Amino acid sequence: MEFAAFYKEAKDDCLRTVTAVVGNCELAEDLVAEAFSKAWASWAKVVNHPVPRAWIVRTALNARVSWWRRFRHELFVGDWLEGQQPSYEDTFDRFPDDQIMTAIRALPQRQCEVLALRIFLDLDTETTARSLGIAPGTVTAHLARATRALRDCLASNLEQEPLP
């Protein structure tokens, strides 16, 4: 598989997964962009990973310092810089609605990761377990709890605002 085709096919799902876990679209994009850049630099290895998209998400979530942020926002945004760093607290249009994000962010971290990998990458239990370094039984338990909690949270709001 060519990197460009992989990027085109996987980028949005990886971003949604990381966004769900970190709770911020802009930070998530920085992390995912950095992870894809690392994948490009090590493509011979990553392309042979059983699930390259899981590699991207794991790498993004492991990232501690986002050089990419400076690259996009401080140095070359396509025009002159404003000389100011945007805040990760900035709101912007791509952010999922508060109802969903609040429900997901209320989950414990590990449950959130398991749920996001299932929803956006459609990973099965075994692959999720390998990606997160936990036992398959733990994945099953986390997913069940997370799904139940998410359903309960959303159900309480459905009467006020019907989902599409």
Next chain:
Amino acid sequence: VISSDDELYRVVRTRFEPVRMSAGVGEIMAHGRLLQRRRRLAGTAVVGMMATAVAITLFSAGPFLGGPASAPKNIELASSVEIEDDGDVVLTIRQLVDPHELRTELSKAGVPAMVEFKELSPGAARRCEDVGQPSIPQLSEVISAGSPEPGSDSWVFIIRPALMPDDTTLHLVVFAQPDSNARQTQAKLVKGEPIPCS
């Protein structure tokens, strides 16, 4: 009513549909190339890396922007311009000296450019005045910005002259404060000759 787990997941996927990557694959690959280069530099002798390079040597008369004549002589490579096998140009800036010479070397490497180094006083704005000269959108494809090389204050930029539209010039302005290593670079790709930063 959400009747099943799959239905619940579908609802969440629908709500996340607007979340999309804005970065193009070109930007990702450009940054990846920089990461790859850093890795090579870490594992390869610098002498070997420079063997095929077209390099310039700018001998610093001072630590910053030419500095006072009485500053300690500091003989080292202040900047370098290297041409890689694929035609990419690697610009490494270690010290902010002699932008005109750097421009000449970039030109020799096939990169029409204007380079300016600006010394800022504390609190001064780190940007140039808007002079109404629009930047061409291909900028992010033409140049990827660097961060300090591991263990140094050098900044690396990879420039792809093959992607510069005809009759365009790359305008780089590096801002720095004399009392710190903080730097910020502004870049613009313009038609014709850039208007100097003011």
